[in-house]
Amino acid sequence: MPTAEEWGIVFLTIRIAALATVLLLPVGVAAGVVLARYRGPGKSVAETVLSLPLVLPPTAVGILLLRALSRQSAVGGWLAVRGIEVVFTWKAVLLATMTMAFPLLVRSARTAFEEVDPRLVGIARTLGCGHLRAFFRVTLPLAWRGVVAGTVLAFSRALGEFGATVMVAGNIPGKTQTLALAIFHDTQTGHEDRAMVLVGVTVALAFAALWTTEWVSRRRARRSVV
Amino acid sequence: MGVPAPGAQVGRVIELALEVPLASFVLRVQATLGSGFTAVMGPSGSGKTSLLEAIAGLRPKARGRIVVGGEVLLDTDRGRRVPPERRHVGYVPQDAGLFPHLTARGNVAFAARAGRERMATAIDMLELRDLFERYPVSLSGGERQRVALARALASEPSVLLLDEPLAALDVGLRERILPYLMRIRDEWRVPVLYVTHNVGEALALAGEALLLREGRVEAVGPPLDLLSSQGVVRAAETGIENLAQGRVVSHDDAGGVTRVELGTDFAVSIPLALGRAIGTVVTLAIRAEDIVVATEPPHALSARNVFEARIAALERTGVDTTLRCAVGPGGRPWLVRLTPAAVAAMGLAEGRVVWLAVKSHSVRLV
Structure with missing residues (x-):
């Protein structure tokens, strides 16, 4: 069984992953809709930039984030003036996991929205729905499975993020040490037994997340062919 | 604009002076339809569906003027373009266009402005009670069409736009749904535009036929006259009849x-x-x-x-x-x-x- 300290690591990890997912969800859904429907200049550039974290080594993303947050940069300077510390705090962990998880959510959501027949949205409009109402009553329910799948994927990615996190947040026990970092740390310092306990916890979490997606998509699939 | 046909009820007149750019041509329709029930005919790709979509407000590039029952839905010269949700149009596309995530009941009740009484009448008339809890995926083609019709009727439309509602059905089903359409024509006092390839349907239902060909109006008039005259029937895709x-x-x-x-x-x-x-x-x-x-x-x-x-x-x-x-x-x-x-x-x-x-x-x- 995990010790109190290990439970602390687990909860910190889950808390951050959950917060990252909640914060990403509205932005990711909005970006997914825009990419699915928008046909204009700049589309492929936006797509590429959004997908960069998927193809870059996470440590490279971490360095870029670190640079962006340094006092010399615009963003870092702005934060420093207001006394907001990000680097080597839990906020850095959050930022790193959000950056790495975002493209997964957007890609899933985008595919799901692309599969929604725009004619159905048009019919909803003729039945008295404005843009927003049509989105929440037709588009979103029809794209729901893809959005849920993307959310679970993003959450899982957030749980396991290592490379970018270690660059911007370090590996500070009790402060920025998440499961992935702790497993690495324990292995490096010869505490392989402790690492295995944490591995067990991550496996359980991963199972729970994937089963949830399966369950949700089955439940929806029974009702409709989308 | 123009003078409504004799015997027309003013509330049911549809005035069209429209231009809709399409992929291969510009759809141009100039007509005043006063009979209350108009069959829209013509070969595939002549712009029939696009015409209905433009009236429904689903063609943002449509220009010109659309007036239904005295209500101006579109007048681009005066900068007026009523959005689809305020056009009070009952649109039934060819494939019924039911929302797959909702039951038959959910679909019929979808309209934001669905009146309870209208809904009950539509449901009874189209005999939908037994289908209520089923999802579109488990409905037959004819059942879907009936649900889609009821959904359109329940929304208290000022005009009904039906795109080949019977085309996907076999002969038996056609003959079962036809009476519903006749009841809609006779009991719901709303103008109907009805796209069909079928001369029989046009003759049975419509007081007027509008023939389109490559985006132009080839003829407008009583269906029996139009469909028997030669040049026109070539357009109706049924062979010369x-x-x-x-x-x-x-x-x-x-x-x-x-x-x-x-x-x-x-x-x-x-x-x-x-x-x-x-x-x-x-x-x-x-x-x-x-x-x-x-x-x-x-x-x-x-x-x-x-x-x-x-x-x-x-x-x-x-x-x-x-x-x-x-x-x-x-x-x-x-x-x-x-x-x-x-x-x-x-x-x-x-x-x-x-x-x-x-x-x-x-x-x-x-």
């Missing part, structure tokens, strides 16, 4: 034929149709290529219908020649399609008297 209205006068069980009188001393034999009572008015259709022409009175011929006629005109139509033949006293000329080779070999010319022969089985009831 001769249409005539008559009265059932007798059934001959043993002989297997029903006689339909088209005028004084002028009757046609059709395959026995006991379903049509004696005295009923029916519409007959004969394809122009199913008529055989003889230059002498034919003897010993199996065809039950032989009429003397005079060729009023010949016209080259595509690879064929079409004859206009005056048959019987007055009435509309019959169209006969022959190969130019047959016309030449028989020496057919304007004014020539000929005999037209039609098998009973080539005469269809529409």
